[in-house]
Amino acid sequence: SWSVGGLLAESEGRSWRMAAEFLLEPGGGHEIQTGAGYGAGYARAILPSDSLPIGDRPVGAFFIKDRWRLGQRLTTTFGTRYTYIGFLSDPHHADAIVEVEVRGDSRTVVRGSLATRTLAPGGDLLTLSTNSASPAITWAHLDDGLRPSRTLHAEVGVDRSFRSGGRVGAFAFHESTRDQLWTAFESGGGLEVRNAGDVGLQGLGFTVGRRFGSLVDGSLTYRFGRGARHAGPAHGARTPALGFEEAQFHDLVARLETFIGWTDTRVAAMCRVNRLSEDGEAQISSLHPGVSPTTTRFDVHLTQGLPFLQPLTRADWDLLVAVSNLFYEASEGGLLDELAVQNPPTRVVGGISVRF
Secondary structure (H helix, E strand, C coil), rough: CEEEEEECCCCCCCCCEEEEEEEEEEHHHHHHEEEEEEEEECCCCCHHHCCCCCCCCCCEEEEEEEEECCCCCCEEEEEEEEEEEECCCCCCCEEEEEEEEEECCCCCCEEEEEEEEEEECCCCCCHHHHHHCCCCHHCCCCCCCCCCCCEEEEEEEEEEEEEEEEEEEEEEEEEEEEEEEEEEEECCCEEEEEEHHHEEEEEEEEEEEECCCEEEEEEEECCCCCCCEEEECHHHHHHHHHHCCEEEEEEEEEEEEECCCCCEEEEEEEEEEEEHHHHHHHHHHHHHCCCCCEEHHHHHHEEEEEEHHHHHHHCCEEEEEEEEEECCCCCCCCCHHHHEEECCEEEEEEEEEEEC
16 A cells, blocks of 8 residues: 655745655565655745745655564564754754564563664655645744754563553653753744754653543553653753753653544544653752743644545545644653643644545
């Protein structure tokens, strides 16, 4: 199976993106997913006095991932991704992922993973599912010598499902991020991006979920642990996420998805609360009087099918609407990257999806 998508914006500038994904099942237990994409944004100076050069900011990516089922109990996943960020001095980056799943019985899975991730300024500009054709990075002021964020994430856990439709899981993780990105939306509409040093995290997590019939599926994931920051630059203290040496963190993510078949309506909602606390709180508060080191993010997607157009066009049509203040996609970067984004705007975006 395959899919191809593209986005184009022509408002206060121009940007475009295209991406394609392919899913192959050659046999022998292999399921191979591969894809590639490329895009560019026209950069303009926010003010006439700004020194930001005018020109394209290209970005591209290619990935391949092989999920290999070896018998009834063992499944492995190997993958790699190449990322090209043309507007940085070091544009070429490679990542890898290794996952192993061991099934104890039909409902219990023990898993482990090790992955590296490169986070571009502004996030993954090739993620078409956001419907945002004009990435914020198009108009951003980038610090001299800016580097992408690089995260190494290791995790082991166990998941258990039940006949009633419920599921539970527990896991432990360790994460280290180099050159974390500090992103600030200014009151005048500008955007500034800088590097803010390195951060390391380790902790535990739990997840519970349940499916209610064929209509509703929900889950709740809680992570907690300790983080330490290493050698951040002086400007990093301008945001609570960067003004600590050691702190405890708490991360709570709630997801809810429902599908109404007879109206062809799908709604997916996510809410995330991320907080630094306790031993780092006094230091954080003293650097930022009156500012709580807590972020709350939400993302709501509505997909409404238009089945009456299918007989006329021989294609599937969907109306897409999203409301979100989430800056990074859930699978991107590290756990504290959203805390390093100041004042992200709430966006309302939408469009039409046509599948031939």
